[in-house]
Each structure stands twice: as structure tokens, then as C-alpha cells.
Amino acid sequence: EVQLVESGGALVQPGGSLRLSCAASGFSFRTYWMSWVRQAPGKGLECVANIKSDGSQEYYVDSVKGRFTISRDNAKNSLYLQMNSLRAEDTAMYYCARPGSYWAFDYWGQGTLVTVSS
Amino acid sequence: DIVMTQTPLSSPVTLGQPASISCRSSQSLVHSDGNTYLSWLQQRPGQPPRLLINKISNRLSGVPDRFSGSGAGTDFTLKISRVEAEDVGVYYCMQSTQSMWTFGQGTKVEIE
Numbered sequence: 001e002v003q004l005v006e007s008g009g010a011l012v013q014p015g016g017s018l019r020l021s022c023a024a025s026g027f028s029f030r031t032y033w034m035s036w037v038r039q040a041p042g043k044g045l046e047c048v049a050n051i052k053s054d055g056s057q058e059y060y061v062d063s064v065k066g067r068f069t070i071s072r073d074n075a076k077n078s079l080y081l082q083m084n085s086l087r088a089e090d091t092a093m094y095y096c097a098r099p100g101s102y103w104a105f106d107y108w109g110q111g112t113l114v115t116v117s118s
Numbered sequence: 119d120i121v122m123t124q125t126p127l128s129s130p131v132t133l134g135q136p137a138s139i140s141c142r143s144s145q146s147l148v149h150s151d152g153n154t155y156l157s158w159l160q161q162r163p164g165q166p167p168r169l170l171i172n173k174i175s176n177r178l179s180g181v182p183d184r185f186s187g188s189g190a191g192t193d194f195t196l197k198i199s200r201v202e203a204e205d206v207g208v209y210y211c212m213q214s215t216q217s218m219w220t221f222g223q224g225t226k227v228e229i230e
Contacts (some may be wrong), residue, residue: 108166
């Protein structure tokens with residue numbers, strides 16, 4: 001059974017940093033691209049970052065470029081999101097998601113909540 | 119980035135009646151490999167999203183056949199032939215043809 005379990009969400013002050021983790025199991029993690037998708041309270045979905053299966057390519061939405069870094073450790077079946085210079089508008093539930101066939105997100109974690117507030 | 123526009127944003131539906139959601143992209147979703155990477159997801163209250171359909175019309179295993187997808191180019195549609203109570207939630211279209219992948223604003227389906 002495929003499982004994605006996020007952790008690391010917290011309340012953080014503006015300008016602060018946070019590192020999110022996603023533990024993957026039940027599939028060959030090293031062969032899949034992986035993504036972080038966020039959802040602000042009461043709002044829609046936004047794909048924040050994607051990373052290639054071997055970690056050699058990364059893509060970011062413009063609003064987080066230069067502040068967020070996606071990474072992975074295939075030996076540990078883990079995905080990460082380092083978030084720096086956090087802003088109030090980064091407040092959201094952050095989901096780890098797997099792009100499967102035809103690049104559609106076929107598996108999602110339950111999410112981890114990030115709140116940026118003073 | 120490609121902008122995805124869904125209509126309507128809210129869809130009150132009577133149980134057993136059909137529902138239809140439109141999704142329009144700001145540019146063609148036909149990839150250079152010939153495929154169109156358009157998917158539909160359902161998000162029930164308090165839950166993460168769930169993939170229903172990929173590549174315009176391929177229904178995922180376990181998804182009821184009352185859900186169907188269609189369209190081409192820039193115009194796509196999700197139809198629910200007969201809405202059931204468990205279908206309440208927000209539905210999103212998503213394009214993964216061009217980076218960064220983008221979602222529609224979401225359409226809330228509720229029972230009237």
C-alpha cells in the first residue's frame with residue numbers, strides 16, 4: 001500500500017525557516033518524481049515544487065523561488081521542503097504528492113500545517 | 119504559467135441529477151509528445167485530494183463510472199451522471215503539460 005506521511009509543520013514567525021519531511025512507503029520511491037502541493041485555508045491547490053526521481057532537476061512556482069528548496073533522499077525514501085524567509089502568505093496545508101501515470105497526482109499524504117504569524 | 123479556469127465555482131445539485139464542470143486552459147494542453155495531461159481531482163471536506171481521472175478521460179480504478187471526462191485542446195469537462203451524497207466536495211482540474219503544473223480554482227458541488 002502506498003503511503004505518504006508528512007511532518008514538520010508548525011507555527012513560525014515571519015522571516016523564519018521550517019523544514020518539512022515526507023516519508024514514502026509501498027512503492028519504488030527512487031523511480032518517481034515527487035511534489036509538494038499547498039492549500040491555503042479555504043483556498044485552492046497550488047503546486048509549489050517538483051523534483052525529478054534522481055534529484056537532478058527541480059522546479060518551483062514563482063512565489064517561492066529563492067526561498068524554498070525541494071530535495072530528496074532516495075536511500076531513506078524521503079522527500080523534503082526547506083522553507084526560508086517565510087511570509088504570512090505561505091500559511092497553508094502542505095501535501096506531499098506523487099505524480100503517477102500521465103503526470104497526475106495519484107497519491108497524496110494527509111498534509112502538514114504551516115502557519116506563519118507573529 | 120498556464121491558467122486554468124473552472125466554471126461554475128459552485129454547483130448546487132439535486133440527488134440523482136447530473137452535474138457538469140467546465141475547465142478551460144489559457145493555452146493548449148497538447149504536449150509535444152502528443153498527449154494531453156489534464157486530470158480531475160475530488161476533495162471531500164477535511165480530506166486530501168483524490169485523483170479521479172487522468173489524461174482527460176481515463177477513470178482511475180475504483181472511481182465510479184458515473185464520473186466521466188471529456189474534451190480536447192483547451193476545453194475540458196467533468197460530468198457526474200447522477201450525483202450521490204458522497205460526491206459532495208470540491209473538484210479541481212489540473213494541467214501537467216507545462217511546468218509549473220497548475221490547478222483550476224475548484225468547483226464546489228453541494229446538494230440542494
